[in-house]
Amino acid sequence: MPYQHVTFHQTGSLAVGGRLLTDDQRSVQSGRRRSNSLTLGHRACQGCGEALGARYALDAVQRATGGQTIAVNATGCLEVFSTPFPETSWQLPWLHSLFGNAPAVASGVAAALKAKGRTDIRVVGQGGDGGTVDIGFACLSGMFERNDDVLYICYDNEAYMNTGVQRSGATPPAARTATTEAVGPEPGNRFGQGKNVPLIAMAHEIPYVATATVADLRDLEAKAERAMEFRGARYLHVLVPCPLGWGSAPKDTIEVARLATQSGVFPVFEAEDGEVVGVSPIRHRVGVRDYLRTQRRYAHLFQPDERTDIIDRIQRGADRNIKRFGLLPAGVQEESAS
Amino acid sequence: MNKPFAITLDVGSSRANKTGSWRTERPVYTDRLPPCNNACPAGENIQQWLYQAEDGAEGGYEAAWRQIMADNPLPAVMGRVCYRPCETACNRAQLDEAVGINSVERFLGDEAIKQGWTVPVDATPSGKRVLVVGCGPSGLSAAYHLTRLGHAVTIRDANDRPGGMMRFGIPQYRLPRGVLDAEIERILAMGVTLELKSTVHDGEALLKEFDAVFVAAGAHIGRRAYIPAGDSARILDAVSLLHGVEEDEPPLLGRRVAVYGGGNTAMDAARTARRLGASEAVVVYRRTRDRMPAHDVEVREALDEGVTMRWLSTVARADGGRLLIEKMQLDDAGFPQPTGEFTELAADSLVLALGQNADLSVLEGVSGITFDDGGVQVSPDLMTGHPGIFAGGDMVPGERTVTVAIGHGKKAARSIDAWLRGTSASHQPRHDLAPFGDLNTWYYEDAPVTVRPELEAARRVSTFDEVVGGLDRATALYEARRCLSCGNCFECDNCYGVCPDNAVIKLGPGQRYEIDYAYCKGCGMCVTECPSGAITMEPEET
Ligand SMILES: Cc1cc2nc3c(=O)[nH]c(=O)nc-3n(C[C@H](O)[C@H](O)[C@H](O)COP(=O)(O)OP(=O)(O)OC[C@H]3O[C@@H](n4cnc5c(N)ncnc54)[C@H](O)[C@@H]3O)c2cc1C
Ligand SMILES: Cc1ncc(C[n+]2csc(CCOP(=O)(O)OP(=O)(O)O)c2C)c(N)n1
Ligand code: SF4
Ligand code: SF4
Numbered sequence: 096m097p098y099q100h101v102t103f104h105q106t107g108s109l110a111v112g113g114r115l116l117t118d119d120q121r122s123v124q125s126g127r128r129r130s131n132s133l134t135l136g137h138r139a140c141q142g143c144g145e146a147l148g149a150r151y152a153l154d155a156v157q158r159a160t161g162g163q164t165i166a167v168n169a170t171g172c173l174e175v176f177s178t179p180f181p182e183t184s185w186q187l188p189w190l191h192s193l194f195g196n197a198p199a200v201a202s203g204v205a206a207a208l209k210a211k212g213r214t215d216i217r218v219v220g221q222g223g224d225g226g227t228v229d230i231g232f233a234c235l236s237g238m239f240e241r242n243d244d245v246l247y248i249c250y251d252n253e254a255y256m257n258t259g260v261q262r263s264g265a266t267p268p269a270a271r272t273a274t275t276e277a278v279g280p281e282p283g284n285r286f287g288q289g290k291n292v293p294l295i296a297m298a299h300e301i302p303y304v305a306t307a308t309v310a311d312l313r314d315l316e317a318k319a320e321r322a323m324e325f326r327g328a329r330y331l332h333v334l335v336p337c338p339l340g341w342g343s344a345p346k347d348t349i350e351v352a353r354l355a356t357q358s359g360v361f362p363v364f365e366a367e368d369g370e371v372v373g374v375s376p377i378r379h380r381v382g383v384r385d386y387l388r389t390q391r392r393y394a395h396l397f398q399p400d401e402r403t404d405i406i407d408r409i410q411r412g413a414d415r416n417i418k419r420f421g422l423l424p425a426g427v428q429e430e431s432a433s
Numbered sequence: 434m435n436k437p438f439a440i441t442l443d444v445g446s447s448r449a450n451k452t453g454s455w456r457t458e459r460p461v462y463t464d465r466l467p468p469c470n471n472a473c474p475a476g477e478n479i480q481q482w483l484y485q486a487e488d489g490a491e492g493g494y495e496a497a498w499r500q501i502m503a504d505n506p507l508p509a510v511m512g513r514v515c516y517r518p519c520e521t522a523c524n525r526a527q528l529d530e531a532v533g534i535n536s537v538e539r540f541l542g543d544e545a546i547k548q549g550w551t552v553p554v555d556a557t558p559s560g561k562r563v564l565v566v567g568c569g570p571s572g573l574s575a576a577y578h579l580t581r582l583g584h585a586v587t588i589r590d591a592n593d594r595p596g597g598m599m600r601f602g603i604p605q606y607r608l609p610r611g612v613l614d615a616e617i618e619r620i621l622a623m624g625v626t627l628e629l630k631s632t633v634h635d636g637e638a639l640l641k642e643f644d645a646v647f648v649a650a651g652a653h654i655g656r657r658a659y660i661p662a663g664d665s666a667r668i669l670d671a672v673s674l675l676h677g678v679e680e681d682e683p684p685l686l687g688r689r690v691a692v693y694g695g696g697n698t699a700m701d702a703a704r705t706a707r708r709l710g711a712s713e714a715v716v717v718y719r720r721t722r723d724r725m726p727a728h729d730v731e732v733r734e735a736l737d738e739g740v741t742m743r744w745l746s747t748v749a750r751a752d753g754g755r756l757l758i759e760k761m762q763l764d765d766a767g768f769p770q771p772t773g774e775f776t777e778l779a780a781d782s783l784v785l786a787l788g789q790n791a792d793l794s795v796l797e798g799v800s801g802i803t804f805d806d807g808g809v810q811v812s813p814d815l816m817t818g819h820p821g822i823f824a825g826g827d828m829v830p831g832e833r834t835v836t837v838a839i840g841h842g843k844k845a846a847r848s849i850d851a852w853l854r855g856t857s858a859s860h861q862p863r864h865d866l867a868p869f870g871d872l873n874t875w876y877y878e879d880a881p882v883t884v885r886p887e888l889e890a891a892r893r894v895s896t897f898d899e900v901v902g903g904l905d906r907a908t909a910l911y912e913a914r915r916c917l918s919c920g921n922c923f924e925c926d927n928c929y930g931v932c933p934d935n936a937v938i939k940l941g942p943g944q945r946y947e948i949d950y951a952y953c954k955g956c957g958m959c960v961t962e963c964p965s966g967a968i969t970m971e972p973e974e975t
């Protein structure tokens with residue numbers, strides 16, 4: 096089940112920590128001795144969701160494995176901003192090979208550890224959405240198919256950010272990127288294309304698949320830890336807003352991710368052996384407009400004229416998510432669908 | 434050099450890269466003034482004591498009570514009679530319902546009485562003697578604070594028992610006397626000398642005996658209105674009625690009682706009449722309900738007890754057994770104007786609740802003292818025109834409530850202390866207000882307000898038992914924890930958790946956090962995600 100929030104204090108466990116919580120109710124991130132897998136001085140942009148998501152996820156994995164984790168990273172922002180030679184921000188064993196082969200390298204590391212009888216050491220593969228859903232996809236699917244003992248984490252910022260915001264298979268409809276410009280009758284990225292890799296991962300019937308965002312830390316940590324309870328191939332897909340590529344304010348990274356979940360644009364769920372076993376219900380529902388408005392990559396939907404037709408289409412997609420995953424418990428009303 | 438193949442440099446940490454140089458704005462922790470604190474006439478630090486109360490029975494309640502006592506020596510009384518301007522101002526009202534500040538205060542006050550908590554006097558004696566005239570809330574508050582500041586205090590009061598209007602005005606069903614006595618006793622036990630049945634006549638003469646005087650003689654004289662009346666009409670004023678009840682000598686009212694006026698005193702008079710056996714208690718008021726000065730709760734509680742209301746009505750004439758009532762109508766400016774339309778109202782007695790005037794005789798004739806608005810003129814530090822004589826509470830112009838009186842007592846004590854020591858009272862600069870818009874309310878749990886239990890209706894009209902009940906330990910804790918901690922860090926760890934650059938340092942319990950400006954890039958995420966709005970962005974100096 097997704098993280099069940101503790102609901103008895105002023106903030107309960109919605110906040111990162113809280114002096115009134117008992118130790119076992121605290122998040123990994125609230126601890127003064129969290130491992131800070133990604134440390135100070137990295138060169139990610141102000142308010143980078145990917146840097147945050149990576150620290151959240153890997154610190155939780157490190158706690159779950161007692162600090163016995165090796166990470167394998169695809170090329171992309173996460174790699175470039177953390178390791179300009181000879182500096183590194185990583186405080187765990189970390190390898191980088193190529194843009195497209197991280198899942199295969201991770202499989203290899205796991206095989207080597209197995210051969211050495213060191214299955215106590217666990218392997219995480221990680222990369223951006225481009226490295227995962229596009230160029231690295233064959234390696235990833237193979238890793239799933241073989242059920243290699245790797246947790247693969249995709250930090251989804253919905254485009255190729257490191258090379259200047261090009262479209263990926265995870266770029267949402269109508270979003271402007273450098274390669275899907277806001278011109279023509281259907282400006283921005285086309286509808287009906289792209290891949291939903293969490294669902295594709297589920298189709299491989301691997302032991303564990305989950306989605307998460309940087310807006311719900313407890314849920315993300317719970318999923319990273321849950322993933323480490325399994326052996327075999329596991330997949331965690333984390334939505335990480337990118338202020339640069341999305342044109343959102345750096346201060347709003349978490350807020351934007353929150354709006355993605357509360358509008359139904361990004362469903363947060365969890366699946367075991369190919370079956371959905373839990374969803375994170377919407378707490379304060381908003382319309383997709385509230386989400387789209389926060390980002391300049393959707394500016395062409397609001398000016399010069401509001402493209403209600405396109406916005407409605409995006410809303411229908413969100414509504415479909417809500418229905419499909421059962422995201423709306425009875426009683427949660429739309430707060431503003433303006 | 435023994436390096437692996439193709440490696441030419443030693444591995445370094447990115448810590449060498451001080452990303453703080455990217456910043457154009459910096460996050461700064463602040464303490465803002467919560468609207469509740471801002472609204473409290475007694476100057477309580479409400480947010481702070483709610484925060485302490487959140488720790489609950491393990492020392493939390495006692496610490497919270499001590500924090501209240503720093504400003505207000507009568508929490509159990511205030512938790513019953515205060516009109517709660519704090520709750521009107523509370524930011525949580527914009528989210529669901531205001532925090533039940535007053536009910537937590539009452540719980541803490543009652544807990545202190547139960548546990549016998551006291552406040553120590555540890556100031557070195559100043560050798561100065563201060564006289565307080567009047568043992569109402571203002572005088573008691575002044576005496577308490579002056580004692581804690583090291584001065585020897587004597588209170589003189591004309592009555593035979595202390596408490597002022599808290600005893601002789603506010604009825605027992607709202608303020609049980611056991612509670613009042615316990616809180617007054619606790620103040621007296623700190624070393625205050627109380628002289629009862631000693632009416633003070635000449636304020637100026639007292640300065641020969643004392644180093645300073647604080648006069649808080651209240652406002653006790655029931656206002657009269659000219660009403661043509663027949664010989665057999667029975668007319669009395671509300672203050673005398675309530676005073677008589679307290680002295681166990683209630684006046685005869687008859688079966689049908691009319692109360693003239695629309696303030697809280699009118700409500701108390703009508704509710705008291707019901708308890709004394711009146712089958713009908715009718716409030717006659719010139720304007721409409723929304724213009725009534727009585728507070729909503731008081732009106733509601735009166736209606737619940739079977740009190741009825743005649744709006745837009747004045748008493749044109751009183752005779753034995755009946756009143757002549759003239760219908761009024763509001764003009765464009767909202768003033769009631771006579772219509773020439775009359776009706777009759779059967780009433781055995783008429784209680785006038787038209788407000789009270791201050792008895793200023795103590796200070797009349799004292800050199801330098803001036804009067805205005807029916808009250809004594811005082812400077813902002815509450816000194817009258819006569820050096821060494823201070824005044825506060827109901828007898829100075831302004832709002833007349835127990836809370837204001839207590840606030841005046843505290844302020845006067847500080848001013849008197851400064852005056853006696855030849856310094857000036859220090860005024861701490863006020864923080865900026867913490868507006869609702871600065872909160873990130875996502876993080877707060879949905880939590881409806883706790884409703885206080887009420888005595889059942891039958892016992893409310895037959896006895897003077899307390900009507901409104903208190904919270905228990907569990908509900909008090911819940912209610913305290915509904916506080917949003919507006920503008921003040923409550924250590925939720927959000928800033929520490931959400932910083933993508935690990936640039937927030939957690940200093941440990943009670944120590945809060947610090948920004949590591951060597952690495953903070955100034956994204957402002959900590960500011961956005963801080964639930965309580967306790968961080969702001971400031972432009973970086975260039
Ligand atoms: C019926 C009624 C209900 C009220 N209910 C509320 C309520 O619910 N909440 C609220 O906040 N406020 C309420 N008030 C108002 C509140 O009681 C007063 O504002 C408050 O008591 C004023 O405090 P004080 O210390 O200035 O004067 P008081 O409480 O009036 O005390 C003055 C004291 O001075 C003494 N005194 C007067 N002259 C002399 C003299 N010459 N020599 C010696 N002693 C003297 C008097 O005997 C008295 O004890 C109510 C008032 C009334 C009348
Ligand atoms: C084979 C190959 N093609 C292209 C590149 C250039 N390249 C480096 S990172 C990157 C995009 C990364 O996008 P994504 O995986 O989404 O990660 P992000 O930077 O968005 O986090 C590209 C195209 C490369 N390094 N290798
Ligand atoms: S471009 Fe986006 S993903 Fe890359 S470092 Fe900047 S904010 Fe992070
Ligand atoms: S929520 Fe708490 S701090 Fe804010 S106004 Fe209400 S009582 Fe005061």
Ligand SMILES: [Mg+2]
Pocket residue numbers: 223224225250251252253254255256
């Ligand atoms: Mg990407």
